[in-house]
Amino acid sequence: MPADSPAFGGETPSRPRASLRTAVVWEVLKDALDRRAKAAGPETGGVLDVLDTGGGSGRFAVPVARLGHRVTVVDPSPNALFALERRAAEAGVADRVRGVQGDAHGLFDVVERGGYDAVLCHGVLEYVDDPAEGIRNAIAALRPAGTLSLLAAGQGGAVLARALAGHFTEARQVLTDPAGHWGAGDPVPRRFTAEQLSGLVTSAGLAVSAVHGVRVFADLVPGVLLDSEPGAVEALLRLEAAAAELPAFHSVATQLHVLAERD
Structure with missing residues (x-):
């Protein structure tokens, strides 16, 4: 798989390590969005409303918009939102990406409750005062049938x-x-541990459909190996993907990804 494929969240070959850090989550998220779009029915035209809390400069929001979905990014940083606007314009999806300043605590001051088919909560719980409240707000933003993508430090x-x-x-x-x-x-x-993240999600009323270990090996491999060994990036990506769903590797992953759904 080439390092500039959509599976890498739109990263370029000049940034192989950044690509490796997002690839597993992107593949899982893309599949989940595809399933949710099909379940939504033909009347939607396959277009979902997606909320990206703490989405920053759009590492996931812009690739999601490239799939044809409408994305709202909530982030407290004006600089990040400016970078998001620029990235979306460069990708040709400015009409499908909206950035608003806010945070997880006051989420419904800036977005609609129950208005989204999918919510991304990536890199948020590490920094909020009350992770349980952060999860509850993310889930409250979902429509009756919706998908939560949760990513946090392991x-x-x-x-x-x-x-x-x-x-x-x-x-x-x-x-x-x-x-x-x-x-x-x-x-x-x-x-967090995988058990802690899963517990937060289930306590808030969603069913966990999958847990993935992210960056199990990528952060431990010397960069010189990726630069000097032909095919190293692709081989490491395949290794990361193979280990991601194995519980034995969740305990050593840099990040943990939980996919949960309300059916």
């Missing part, structure tokens, strides 16, 4: 990364801290 992956870097005390701190935080210099306030 606790086990941080333990492994700190240990391999020789920071053994910090690795132990991640392992024992309830928030999965390794210290004052840690830029990520909170990390």
Whole structure:
């Protein structure tokens, strides 16, 4: 699979590591949106309304819009929303992407409750004061039949990364801290296990359909290998995809992806 295929979220071959970081989630999300569009019926023309909370500059929103869907991105950063506008224009989907300033806590100050076929909640729960409230708001934005794509930092992956870097005390701190935080210099306030994320989703009323480990190997492989070995990016992508659904690898993934649906 070429590194510039849509499966990589529209990334280019000059950014192979960024492509590897999004590929697994994008494949799962695209399949879920395709299923939801078919289930919505012919009267919709296969077009979904998608909400991307914390969507930033549009890494997922723009590829989703390329599929023909309407995407609303909510993000607290004006700079990120400006970058989103530029990226959407460059991709030729400016008419299908709308950016609004806001956050997960005050989500319904800026978007409609119950107005979306799918909600992306990627990289949000790590930073909100109350993850359970963040999930409840994301789910409340869904229509009676809808899909939630949840992506958050994995606790086990941080333990492994700190240990391999020789920071053994910090690795132990991640392992024992309830928030999965390794210290004052840690830029990520909170990390999760697969069980914690699934529990948040089911407690809020959705059924978990799949859990994936993301960036199981990609963050551990030296960049020089990807640059120097022919076919290394494609081979690593296939390895990531093969490991993503295996529970044994969820505990060492840098990120965890939960797909959940309301039927």
